[in-house]
Structure formats: C-alpha cells, structure tokens
Amino acid sequence: MKQLITDFKGGQINFYIQGKGDILVLLHGYCEDASIWFQTAKKLSATHTVIMIDLPGFGKSSLLSMPNSMSDLADTVLHVINELSIPSFHIMGHSMGGYVALEVLNKQPKVVKSIGLIHSHCFRDSDEKIRNRKKSIDFIKKHGTTFFLQEFYTNLFAENNIASFTKVILAMRKKYKNISAEAIIQGANAMIERHDLSKVLSNCNVPFFMFCGKEDTAVHYSLSLKMASLPRFCDFHLLGGVGHVGFIEAERKWMKALKDFLDLM
Numbered sequence: 001m002k003q004l005i006t007d008f009k010g011g012q013i014n015f016y017i018q019g020k021g022d023i024l025v026l027l028h029g030y031c032e033d034a035s036i037w038f039q040t041a042k043k044l045s046a047t048h049t050v051i052m053i054d055l056p057g058f059g060k061s062s063l064l065s066m067p068n069s070m071s072d073l074a075d076t077v078l079h080v081i082n083e084l085s086i087p088s089f090h091i092m093g094h095s096m097g098g099y100v101a102l103e104v105l106n107k108q109p110k111v112v113k114s115i116g117l118i119h120s121h122c123f124r125d126s127d128e129k130i131r132n133r134k135k136s137i138d139f140i141k142k143h144g145t146t147f148f149l150q151e152f153y154t155n156l157f158a159e160n161n162i163a164s165f166t167k168v169i170l171a172m173r174k175k176y177k178n179i180s181a182e183a184i185i186q187g188a189n190a191m192i193e194r195h196d197l198s199k200v201l202s203n204c205n206v207p208f209f210m211f212c213g214k215e216d217t218a219v220h221y222s223l224s225l226k227m228a229s230l231p232r233f234c235d236f237h238l239l240g241g242v243g244h245v246g247f248i249e250a251e252r253k254w255m256k257a258l259k260d261f262l263d264l265m
Contacts, residue, residue, distance in 0.1 A: 001017070001018040001038075001041070002016065002018070003015075003016050004017065005060075006079065006083050008076060010065035011056060011061070011063060011065065013056065013061045013076055013079070014053075014059055014061045015034065015051060015053040015054060016034055016041075017049060017050070017051050017052075018041045018045050018049075019041065019044060019046065019048050019050050020049055022047070022113075022262070023048070023051065023088070024044065024048045024049070024050050024051070024090045024262070025050075025053070025077065025081070025091040025092070026040065026041070026051070026052045026053075026093070026097075027053060027055065027092070027093035028054075028058065028096075029098075029119075029120075030095055030184075030187050031149065031179055031184060031187070033054050033059030034052035034053055034059050035052075035059065037050070039251070040247060040254075043255055044258075044259070047262070048090075051089075053076070053080055055076065055187075056068055056072075056073065056183075057180065057184075057187065058179060058183060063180070064076070068186040068189075068190050069190050069193060069194075070099055070100060070103045070190050070191075070193075070194045072190075073100045073103065074104045074107055077091075077100060078108060088110075088113050089111065090112075090114045090265065091112055091114075091116070092118060093118060093120060094247070095119050095218065095219070095244065096187060098116075098117040098119070098120020101115055101116070101117070101120075102115070102117070102200060106197055109200075109204055113265060114208070115206055115207075115208055116208070116210070116211065117210050117211075118210075119212060119216055119219050119244045121223045121224065121227050122201050122230070124195060124196040125191065125192060136148060136188060137185050140181050141181070141185070144181065145181050145184060146177070149173060149179070150173055153169050153172040156169075156243060156244045157169065157243045157244070157249060158243035159215065159243075160215070160241060161241070161243060165248070165249065198230055201227065201230035202230045205232060205233075206231075207234075207261075207264075208231040208233065209234075209235045210227065210228055210236045211239075211246055211247070211254065211258075212239070213238075213243050213244060213249070214239060216242070217243065218244045221238055224236075235257075235261045237257045
C-alpha cells in the first residue's frame with residue numbers, strides 16, 4: 001500500500017493506494033478515516049486499484065482554510081483524482097462519505113463509472129436530524145469530544161451487535177480519540193447544510209450500489225427504500241440485524257455484494 005500527500009487550498013490531503021486494475025475510490029464516514037477501508041482494499045487488490053482518502057480534518061489530512069461544505073469536500077476528492085491523472089473511476093462512500101460521493105457525481109457525472117452509497121442517502125436532513133446535529137455541536141463546544149466520541153462509535157452498531165463488537169468499538173474509540181473538535185463541528189455543519197440530491201439519482205445513467213442496515217439508527221431503512229427506487233439501475237442490499245457499519249457487522253455479505261457489483265461493471 002502506498003501512502004501519498006497532496007497540497008490543496010492551504011492544507012494537506014493524505015490518501016492511500018492499493019492494488020491494480022479498475023479504479024475504485026472509497027470515502028470514509030463521519031469521525032472515521034481512510035483506514036476503515038484497509039480490509040476491503042486488501043480483498044479487492046487483485047482486481048482493483050483502491051484509492052482511500054482522508055477527508056479534511058480526519059486521519060492524517062489537515063483541516064482546510066475553507067468552510068468544508070459538501071461541495072468543498074467533493075473538490076478535495078476531485079483534486080486527488082486530477083493529481084493522479086485518472087480519467088474515470090468508481091466511487092463509494094460510507095455515511096458522510098456517501099454524501100461527498102454524490103456531490104462528486106453531481107459536479108463531474110461524466111467521470112463517474114458507478115457509485116456506491118454505504119449506509120448513506122441522497123436526501124436533505126430532516127428538521128429533527130438537523131436539531132440533533134446542532135445539539136451535538138453545542139455539546140462538543142461545552143464539553144469537548146471525549147464523551148461524544150465514546151457514545152458515537154457504540155451507536156454505529158445495531159444494538160444486538162454491540163456485545164459481539166466490543167473490542168472493535170474500543171479500538172475505534174482509541175484510534176479516533178484525537179479527532180479535533182473543529183473537524184467534528186465542520187463535518188456536522190457540512191451535513192446540516194447539504195442539499196437534496198435525489199434528482200441526481202433520477203436523472204443520471206450511472207449504476208448505483210446501495211448497502212443498508214435495517215437496524216441503522218443514523219439512516220432509517222425507510223429512506224434507503226425510498227432512495228432505491230430513484231436510479232435507473234440499482235443493486236440494493238438491505239440487511240437485517242445490521243446497523244450503520246454493515247461492512248464491519250456483516251463483512252462476508254459486504255464483500256460478496258461488493259465484488260458481485262464490481263464484476264458487473
């Protein structure tokens with residue numbers, strides 16, 4: 001695996017490349033980093049070149065001088081792609097990474113060969129979701145990140161899976177404990193301010209891959225079902241007993257579904 005850094009708008013963006021073959025860009029979710037995809041990349045390395053990007057403020061990427069809207073984050077991804085002189089690629093993102101992937105598709109539809117939304121969706125946040133994000137921002141400003149992050153990683157998993165993945169949850173808490181409050185707040189604001197992109201799904205010919213959890217408390221499966229009806233081609237997976245990180249909670253099913261989709265491409 002290669003680790004590379006590129007300068008972009010007053011900061012540095014860290015990313016990793018592994019494998020050979022067709023290009024697949026993987027974007028991590030909120031309060032994660034590119035390493036969340038290392039296991040997936042390893043298993044795809046014989047058939048695909050996997051590019052994993054630390055979004056600004058997460059992993060080894062610095063915060064940028066700009067506000068970090070979804071459009072800004074998409075520009076960050078496209079900058080890495082342009083630096084590597086890649087003409088077209090598949091792109092997938094988990095949660096917030098899915099929002100960024102959709103914005104990449106919205107900006108540059110001709111370069112995207114397929115897109116995957118992993119526990120993510122195309123709609124604007126509900127008023128209730130926006131209120132909850134703002135409460136989280138206020139909590140972090142008052143109390144710091146420690147307690148917020150401890151609860152955050154537990155809530156990624158379906159309730160019935162928490163005991164089985166206790167070691168994974170503890171490892172995530174340890175790995176990501178130094179994420180800055182500013183990065184978390186900027187990420188939350190970017191999600192609050194993002195636009196509805198359902199028309200992007202309805203109007204483009206790009207194949208969609210969707211991987212969702214029926215016990216996901218961050219993205220209710222009703223949103224996933226609503227979204228799945230929009231694209232012309234959608235390979236849709238809704239797993240029972242899975243929360244917001246099905247690629248961890250149901251790794252075998254995740255890898256089979258992902259490989260089957262990519263084989264079609």
